Amino acid sequence: MNALARFLLAVIPAIMLTFAVPLANRLEPRIFGFPFLLVWIFFWVLFAPVCLYGVYRLEGRK
């Protein structure tokens, strides 16, 4: 369970920034005037460290 959670936390942002990009390849909806594709990529760029921190906590101290 723990291993699966760590795996998903690491892999999901990476997939969102690669194979899922075709799904986000649009201008609308614009968010604060920014095109959607840029917002999508930027969101996952900011969220990935949060996920990695989750992995770190799940691993515990070594």
Place this chain on the structure above:
Amino acid sequence: MSPETIALLIAGGILVGTVAFALYSVRRIKMDPQQYIVGGRSFGALFLWLLLAGEVYTSFTFLGAAGWAYGKGAPAFYILAYGTIGYTIGYFYLPHVWRIGKERGLLTSPDFFQARYGSKVLTKSVAVLQFVLIIPYVTLQLSGVQIILSIAGYGHYNATVAVAVAFALIVIFTFTAGLHGAAWASIVKDALVLGAVAFAGIVLPLHFFGSFGTMFDHVLAASPHWLTLRTGAAPQGMNWFISTVLLTSIGFYMGPHSIAAVYAARDGDTIRRNAIFLPLYQLVLLLVFIAGFTALVVTPGLKGPAVDQSFLLVVQQYYPAWVMGVIAGAGCLAALLPASAQLLGASSVFAHNVLGEARWTRYFVIVIAIGAFFMWLNWNQTLVDLLLLYYNGITQFMPAFIFGIFWKRANAWAVGSGILAGEIVAFYLWHHSIDLAGINPGFLALLVNVAVCVAVALMQRHRQAQEIAVPAR
């Protein structure tokens, strides 16, 4: 005073001041190879963060990303994505690289090959290849300095001479201060670059357009498809985007200078915490894109390598000389500090692994710098093109690290043939400009590399794995 005198004096002052600060900070350190090349394996989380941010965010970050936003639009977004994935991958394998480095007293990236695969031929070949690949990266930094200084000189100075002077300063600095010096200088560099990028990415668009949305409206009015990717196999379309993000994120830490930074960490936990917090620096890239898009609307019409000048031209035309000077100083540091780390990496690989004398590293810094400078005089590519060329080659070393850590059966023959196959495919596809469904040639080469490596390893059932390998978890 004329604007070019003010701007260049400020930029020069920033350069000299930073170098002086770093030299003062390292004055008590005795520079044996351990200290000089890997900082005595003493860097804590904050210091390592500064060094890696100093190495990773280069003149390419500053100018190349803005240049691509200006010249190509949405394909530039790959730059935002790949670093983030690169950090995630690094989180999982770099602590093992560090541990093996610590246990065996490793200094360079090829040392890892020697420790894990025990083949002198493989180690030396890898050393020579890495050395050849890092040189375009150094020349890339010189192109960055040239762009910055010619704009800060308002066209009144010979930028080539200015580049030579700035580079000479940094080479002497590298010779004296080694990796410790690069880390200390990064403190100044990171702070200044943050300031300059915040100015270019927030002040510029708000000044000219009032809001980010209006700025994007202007971009879209001129070219409606600028902010989305083309689909499928189109040049720099979706296939290209995905394969390039994968290639560059996998190769993210493969430069010899990055591996040296990994060895410099105090412990494995430091590296893990670094990988968590370093991505926050990516915020800078968003601002750089915005600066590039702003420049596209304000000063349209730049073509070819000139796109790298994008937002610097806006600053030059619309802002006082001292602003230009500060931004130019920050930009020069952003180019020259990574150049320093790269020279150090290249030089340690050459002296230690090819010639077998780690003590010669500091002298080869100077020899290699002179060579890189003369190569640079004969190159003419945009910054990103040079960077992609580097990544195509350097990423081919990654399977040797990953298999070396996580797969007992990998051996010198397997990873050697994989690297050879990968480099040949990468070079062939690049040299002949062969296009396969828009996919990045370096990524295809990496697939060939992995396939060859696995096949050869499986065929050699009788070979014993080196005992160092697989980590206890």
